[in-house]
Amino acid sequence: MKIKNILSGYGKIVFNLIIISSVFIVGCTKSFLNVPPQAQQPTVQFWQTQSDATEAVNAIYANLRSWNETAFAAIAVESMASDDATKGSTSSDATFMNNFDLFTITSSDEGGQLGGFWSGQYQEINLCNQVLDNIPAINMDATLKARYLLEAKFIRAYSYFRLVRAFGDVPLRLHVPTDASQYNIKRTPKAQVYAAIEKDLTDAAAGLPSVYNGADIGRATKYAALSLHAMVSLYEKNWSDVVNYTNQVIQSGAFSLFPNYEQMFRVANENCSESVFEIQCAVVANNTGAETSQYSQVQMPRGVAWGGWGFNVPTQSLVNEFEAGDNRLNATVIFQGVPTAEGDVVPSPATNPFYNYKAYVPSALFSTALANPGCQQDVRVIRYASVLLWNAEANNELGNNTAALASLEVVRARARAYSIANGAPAGTLPKVTSTDQGALRTAIQHERRVELGMDFFESRYFDLVRWGLASTQLGSLGWKAGKNEVWPIPQSEIDLSSNLLTQNPGY
Numbered sequence: 300m301k302i303k304n305i306l307s308g309y310g311k312i313v314f315n316l317i318i319i320s321s322v323f324i325v326g327c328t329k330s331f332l333n334v335p336p337q338a339q340q341p342t343v344q345f346w347q348t349q350s351d352a353t354e355a356v357n358a359i360y361a362n363l364r365s366w367n368e369t370a371f372a373a374i375a376v377e378s379m380a381s382d383d384a385t386k387g388s389t390s391s392d393a394t395f396m397n398n399f400d401l402f403t404i405t406s407s408d409e410g411g412q413l414g415g416f417w418s419g420q421y422q423e424i425n426l427c428n429q430v431l432d433n434i435p436a437i438n439m440d441a442t443l444k445a446r447y448l449l450e451a452k453f454i455r456a457y458s459y460f461r462l463v464r465a466f467g468d469v470p471l472r473l474h475v476p477t478d479a480s481q482y483n484i485k486r487t488p489k490a491q492v493y494a495a496i497e498k499d500l501t502d503a504a505a506g507l508p509s510v511y512n513g514a515d516i517g518r519a520t521k522y523a524a525l526s527l528h529a530m531v532s533l534y535e536k537n538w539s540d541v542v543n544y545t546n547q548v549i550q551s552g553a554f555s556l557f558p559n560y561e562q563m564f565r566v567a568n569e570n571c572s573e574s575v576f577e578i579q580c581a582v583v584a585n586n587t588g589a590e591t592s593q594y595s596q597v598q599m600p601r602g603v604a605w606g607g608w609g610f611n612v613p614t615q616s617l618v619n620e621f622e623a624g625d626n627r628l629n630a631t632v633i634f635q636g637v638p639t640a641e642g643d644v645v646p647s648p649a650t651n652p653f654y655n656y657k658a659y660v661p662s663a664l665f666s667t668a669l670a671n672p673g674c675q676q677d678v679r680v681i682r683y684a685s686v687l688l689w690n691a692e693a694n695n696e697l698g699n700n701t702a703a704l705a706s707l708e709v710v711r712a713r714a715r716a717y718s719i720a721n722g723a724p725a726g727t728l729p730k731v732t733s734t735d736q737g738a739l740r741t742a743i744q745h746e747r748r749v750e751l752g753m754d755f756f757e758s759r760y761f762d763l764v765r766w767g768l769a770s771t772q773l774g775s776l777g778w779k780a781g782k783n784e785v786w787p788i789p790q791s792e793i794d795l796s797s798n799l800l801t802q803n804p805g806y
Contacts, residue, residue, distance in 0.1 A: 349439035352430070356447045359426045359454050360518070363578045364592040367419025369678050369755070371597060374611045375399045375412040376465050376786060381760035382772050383752050387612030387651050388601060396610065402777035406790040406806050414789040416465065420458045421472075427455035428475050449506045452499035453519040453527070457680075459499075460531055463492045464761055467785040467803060471495055483796050486788075493535060500528040504544075509553065516570050522548050523576040526681050529689050534765055541693035542702075545686050548575070549706075554683040556713040561630035561640050564657045566664060569677040575686065578678040587670040594755070595673030598658035600633060601650045605643065605662035607673060613653040617752050620745065624727035626718040631656050631752050655753045680756045684710050688750065692743050700734040707731055707743055710750055781805060 345351050362368065371393075378384050379399045386396045395410025397403070408414050430451040434444060455473075462469045471487035473495065503524035511518050529544035548554065557563040557573040570577065583589040601609025613632045621628040633639060633656045635649035641661035645654065660673040669675075687706045694703035708730060715728040731742045744766065751757040763769040764784050773783075782805030793800045 346433040346437060349437065349443065352434045352437050352439055352444065352447055355426075355430050355434070356450060359423065359430065359451060360579065361589070361591075362423055362426055363454070364580050364594070364678065365419065366591070366593060367415040368423065369578065369592060369594040371396075371410075371610075372412045372415035372419055373755075374597065375410075376416045377461070377756070377758045378611055378753075378760065380773070380778075381758065381763065383614060383617040383748070383759040384611050384655075385614050386610060387598075387654070388609045389650055392608070393610070400776070402773070402779070402783050404787065406787040406793070406802060408787075408789050408791070413786055414791050417462070417789050417792060420462045423458040424455055424472065425475070427451040427458070428473065431455075431473075432475050445506060446508070449503045449524075450519045453503040453507070453524050456496045456499040456503070456524075456531075457527060459492055459496050460527070460534075463489050463496070464534065464758075465786050466788060468492070470800070483799055485799055486801060493531065496531055497528065500524050500531065504528060509551070517577065517579040519576060522551060522553055523681060526575045526686050529686065529693075530681070533689050533693065534761075536696075536765075538693040538696045541689055542697065542699070545690035545693070548683075548686050549690060554686070556683060556687075556709065558713065558717065560627050560714065560717045561656070563682075564630070564659070564679065565641075566660065566675055566677070573683045574679065575681040575683055577680055580675055580677050582669060582675045590670035590674040592674045592676070592678065593671045594678050595658045595660050595676040596671050598655045599660065599673055600645045600654040603643075603645060603662075605665040605672075606645075609650055609654060611655055611658075611753075612651045613655060613753055615653075617748070618653065620752070621749050622728060624718055624723035625714060625749060626721040626723055627714050627749055629656075629721075631749075633659060657753050657755075678755050682751075682754070682757075684713075684750050685754075685757055688743065688747050692740075692747075695736060695739050695743060698736065700736070700739060703739055703743070704731060704734070707739075707746060710746060714750065779805065 346355075367373070375396055376399070379386060379396060380402065386393070386400050393410065395412070398405075398409070399412070404413065406413075431448055434447055437444065459469070459471070468486040468489050469492060470484045471492050472484065476482050503519065504521050507519060507521045507524055509521045511520065525544045525547050529541050529548070532540035532544065554575065555572045557568065557571045562568050563571060563573055578592075580592040580594070581589065596607040597610050599605075599607030599609070601607065618628065618632060629637075630640075633645060633654040635645045635652055636647035638644050639656070639659065639661070641663065643662045657679075658673075658676065660676050664675065665672055687710050691703045691706035694700075694706065711728050711730070718727050719725060731739065733739060733742070744762075747762060748759060752759065763772050769778050769783065770780050782803075785803050787806035788800055788802050793802065
């Protein structure tokens with residue numbers, strides 16, 4: 300089941316109240332403003348009851364699927380700059396997205412995507428801070444109160460990680476401002492931001508449930524917090540912590556790789572055995588305010604009745620990375636003229652030769668009655684395959700070659716079985732046997748690319764940056780060391796701060 304109360308909460312929650320103290324950091328997003336106001340309450344009447352607490356926490360989850368969180372801004376900042384993806388669509392549509400592809404982006408941010416990503420994350424953080432500052436005073440079930448606070452900490456950590464990964468030092472705000480002097484603050488050194496993220500995730504992992512049932516499936520769990528903490532530690536190169544957190548997830552036995560790689564990304568298999576955390580999306584009767592996700596719509600094939608806008612398309616470089624017989628390729632890339640597993644065909648010649656299969660919603664689910672076609676597709680944030688590959692990478696960096704090989708082989712074994720089941724010959728995807736650290740590092744990096752290619756949140760671009768390979772892989776496109784490791788701070792935010800915010804070097 301979906302989290303129906305979370306989905307409907309986006310249309311029910313009193314948004315004017317929730318964002319009233321965040322005007323200084325929240326930009327206007329069309330998906331947010333298009334939600335019709337319902338059941339509005341004066342500020343003084345909110346934060347009184349358990350129902351208020353529930354609606355406020357549901358709003359946090361609902362906002363995760365909004366425009367700036369999963370559509371243009373997220374795709375531009377976290378995907379399009381890599382060697383896995385390029386702008387797509389038509390040459391004349393949203394040309395500003397080329398600035399991310401070619402590293403010509405400036406702080407002026409002509410298309411508004413840097414500013415959208417920045418304000419989208421701070422909007423989410425503000426919703427979390429509202430919960431964390433106000434729910435403690437509500438007289439309500441103590442166990443539920445504690446859980447709600449930890450869910451807010453998990454999502455706040457998720458948003459701050461996206462910010463610090465993209466921009467480096469960013470303003471760290473852990474409470475709602477109480478007077479005007481607290482509205483405008485400097486950028487916080489990224490080490491302090493990472494420390495705050497880790498504190499939130501430590502708290503969340505210690506107290507969140509391991510599993511949910513029924514209508515609560517999809518909320519943040521203990522294992523989601525451990526997994527995100529592992530990812531954060533990976534970026535900090537705290538290899539022992541990565542192994543510790545991933546081992547807890549692996550040894551829990553709570554997850555397994557879904558046998559059918561392609562079907563794992565379809566609507567019917569949302570929240571499957573491989574899902575550690577995913578953003579819940581659905582069609583909710585009589586509530587178009589819940590149909591806000593445009594994650595699939597902006598990436599679905601262009602020029603077909605059941606498609607979308609055709610942005611963020613795979614590159615030939617990604618296609619070439621797959622080994623012969625690896626059928627994950629055909630579940631990652633929609634090729635023109637080749638039917639999908641569900642029988643849909645992008646006719647040849649198409650606007651683009653490739654489209655993102657992982658964002659695909661079959662034509663059987665297409666409806667012009669939806670506020671945003673494809674809005675029912677959940678956005679997969681953390682998969683168990685990622686946990687295994689983080690474990691492999693960290694173990695290899697620590698010299699634990701046997702453990703690294705074991706985790707890597709679990710991922711390859713699923714891919715091997717899936718490929719053979721779909722017509723690949725025996726012997727496809729042979730085992731990696733080398734225990735040389737450099738060779739194993741290369742094998743893990745390859746496996747990350749083909750297993751996670753075009754995934755949401757698992758960014759190939761930031762992988763290249765943290766591996767020190769961005770100059771080699773992206774230099775021909777204009778990437779420059781000492782500059783493009785981070786994106787520019789939006790000039791609009793610097794102006795609003797009266798230049799209290801400083802710019803990243805080179806911009």
